[in-house]
Amino acid sequence: MHKDVKKVLVSEEEIEQRCKELGAQITQDYKELNEIPILVSLLKGSVPFLAKLMKYIELDVEIDFMDVSSYEGTESIGDVRIIKDLDRSIKGESILLVEDIVDTGRTLNSVKELLENKGCERMRIVSLLDKPSRRVVQIDADYVGFTIPNEFVIGFGLDFDEKYRNLPYVGVLKDECYQ
Ligand code: 5GP
Numbered sequence: 001m002h003k004d005v006k007k008v009l010v011s012e013e014e015i016e017q018r019c020k021e022l023g024a025q026i027t028q029d030y031k032e033l034n035e036i037p038i039l040v041s042l043l044k045g046s047v048p049f050l051a052k053l054m055k056y057i058e059l060d061v062e063i064d065f066m067d068v069s070s071y072e073g074t075e076s077i078g079d080v081r082i083i084k085d086l087d088r089s090i091k092g093e094s095i096l097l098v099e100d101i102v103d104t105g106r107t108l109n110s111v112k113e114l115l116e117n118k119g120c121e122r123m124r125i126v127s128l129l130d131k132p133s134r135r136v137v138q139i140d141a142d143y144v145g146f147t148i149p150n151e152f153v154i155g156f157g158l159d160f161d162e163k164y165r166n167l168p169y170v171g172v173l174k175d176e177c178y179q
Helices: 012-033 047-054 106-117
Strands: 005-010 038-042 062-070 080-084 094-102 122-130 143-147 170-173
Touching: 005 143, 012 047, 012 094, 012 122, 012 143, 038 047, 038 106, 047 094, 062 106, 080 106, 094 106, 106 122
Parallel strands: 038 062, 038 094, 094 122, 122 143
Antiparallel strands: 005 170, 062 080
């Protein structure tokens, strides 16, 4: 375990197993809908999750990436600025948005609105982690890997100051590392 990690919340094995289950569920659901979604991954946190999950989605999906940042110091908290836009048009397409974590729900809500404004036909959300106790905007993912308590987590894509994204598990950072 990394020296800055207080405890492992979700192990590498648990992530692999859950991605397998989610992939099977997503495959079945979209087969029933007779749709093939474009997997839209939000940079950078959801990259490891996308990479693991998509192996288990047995559909001819495409992937695309988007990077957004929140406006700070304005009244429109939750509105997002696009840093990297999608490479392709999503008009009339089915989108499966891949997120690392839903916390207050503000990011997801803004991104959802943004993608709907681009004319996508249907949008579903898959998130590796969910912290429902922190929700400010009422939005839920359609597929959730793990529901976790209100703790600041790192690893498997999630960072603190851009570090720890490469850890293969999700863990809680030691308190002294915040100072
Ligand atoms: P929301 O807009 O739902 O409040 O926040 C979503 C974003 O905040 C996530 O995509 C993630 O980048 C960041 N975030 C929220 N909770 C955590 C956490 O516990 N750990 C880390 N590393 N990032 C978090």
